[in-house]
Amino acid sequence: MKLLLIDRDSTDLSGIRWFLHTYFPGDVTIEISTTINEALQSIQQFEPEVILLNIDLFSNNRLTALYRVLQKHSGTILAMTTEPLFKNAIKAIDLQVAHLFVKPIDLEVLKQKLTAISLRTPKAEAAYQEATDESFYYQLFLDNKTCSLETNSHFTMIEPEHSEMFNKLYNWLQQTPIYSSMRIYPLSERIVCLFQTNDLEKDVRTLMKEWRLTNNSSLNIGIYDGEQTTMKNMYTLTKRALHQSFYEGFGHIFYASKQLETQTFDPLLTPEEQQLLISSLEDGNIEAVKAFLYRLSNEGIYYKQDDLRIHLTSVLAQIRRFMLKYKLHEKAAIEQNYRQLFHLIIEHPIFYTILNGIISFTQRLIELAHEARMEKRADYVELAIEIIDQQFQDSRLSLPYVAHKLGISPNYLSTIFSKKQGLPFKRYLQQVRIQNATKMLVETDFAISEIADLNGFEDSNYFIKIFKQHIGITPHRYRKT
DSSP: OEEEEEOSOHHHHHHHHHHHHHHSSSOOEEEEEOSHHHHHHHHHHHOOSEEEEEGGGSGGGOOOHHHHHHHHOOSEEEEEESSOOHHHHHHHHHHTOSEEEESSOOHHHHHHHHHHHHTTSHHHHHHHHHTTOHHHHHHHHSOOSSOOOOTTEEEEEEEESSGGGHHHHHHHHHHSGGGGGEEEEEOSSOEEEEEEOSOHHHHHHHHHHHHHHHHSOOEEEEEOOSSSOOHHHHHHHHHHHHTTHHHHOSSOEEETTOOOOEEOOOOSOOHHHHHHHHHHHHTTOHHHHHHHHHGGGOTTOEEOHHHHHHHHHHHHHHHHHHHHHTTGGGSHHHHHHHHHHHHHHHHOSOHHHHHHHHHHHHHHHHHHHHHHHHTTOSOHHHHHHHHHHHHTTOTTOOHHHHHHHHTSOHHHHHHHHHHHHSSOHHHHHHHHHHHHHHHHHHHOOOOHHHHHHHTTOSOHHHHHHHHHHHHSSOHHHHHHO
16 A cells, blocks of 8 residues: 655654554555655655645645645545644545544554555455466365465465354455455465565564454464475465464464474273272362363373364263263253363364363362252262272272262161162172172182182182172182183
8 A cells, every 4th residue: 555644744754654564454655745845746656545644734725736636636535633623624525535633643543544445445356356266276275286376475374263253354354454465265264365575474463463453353374484385285284283273272373384293192091090080070179180181281292183082072971970970961051061062172173272161061060969969969879889880899898988978877878779779788799899700700810819809808718608699609610610
């Protein structure tokens, strides 16, 4: 954009020029005139698209040569005045100025006016037509041995923080003054921008700043900074660089030459990890849950996105078990939040947002489970069975121990357990221990005494007696059979 500033006060004009060069997004060429003769010469030679002049130069609407030239000017005129008087407003109307500023000028408003004016420039329309060129997409997705980037043209890709802002971003890019120095090509989730500039870093950061100021959200911009290659290779490497936003968030510039090294790990939870999670939930230990999740985000260590998402769905499966025990899934709001969390894990582009979502949901579940215990709405039999399944190997496990852990009396637990399961607590515990012992007799070479000890029987003779009661034969004969 060509802008001519006309005023006797060269200091004011220098300040305006500095501001626009520093903060105005896009290429803007500015000339300054401090006399009428200089202004006439600049209009003729410079051919400005926009003129900003001090209307106080024209005393009593005297039809000077400059005044007549301005009346015929085909571009946009902005005016400023020291005094907001009626006579100055009449001058502005006579010149058909687009906006009359009162000194000192509000530079942010000036920037907005210039941005709006840029929409009407033929450059933007021409660039928009060029953006529909199908040949670009052929080069982007099909193998092509040649590189079509021109000198001083830079391959970049832009993605918005929120996917619903995509169309707005595309339209906004067409409307910014910086659009005159780039071509834009929309994809499904990102926008390819070919910048033609000698200062890409400045233009990109200005673009990010202006978007945040006007839309209160962030952008990520990927820049291809490698050797000249095909458009398809530039696209592939730049897109891969943008994947770093999963770990880094938004508001960043990612360079194709700086790719993260990701590590693989088993995404499925081990039995020990499952036990740790369940125990943390039962104990209401949200700090342990946080520690378990945050271990995935150690500084400098990056895991593959797909592995992390699978791992977190495994975590969610354990959380589901916890919900079912306390019948929390019967609460419509909680069930809806659970389903939303599942989609968050599968779809959300930022890893830390997913982690915080899981932690927040888990905290709420722990509070609700505590309330359920206090109101005796929990299924204590299911909870008791869970404790048995987890701790049957401990010889100290007993009805009083489990009742104490659940916060109810042993007599109450004994009554509801027998009623629901059809057999006493002690008998059920023996059954679980003997079932596991039968597996060990077949699958291991451990001695009978060792198997007894590993299944909660301190006395091997007592183990043999109970085993025979449940199975009908001794452990030794069972192993032989």
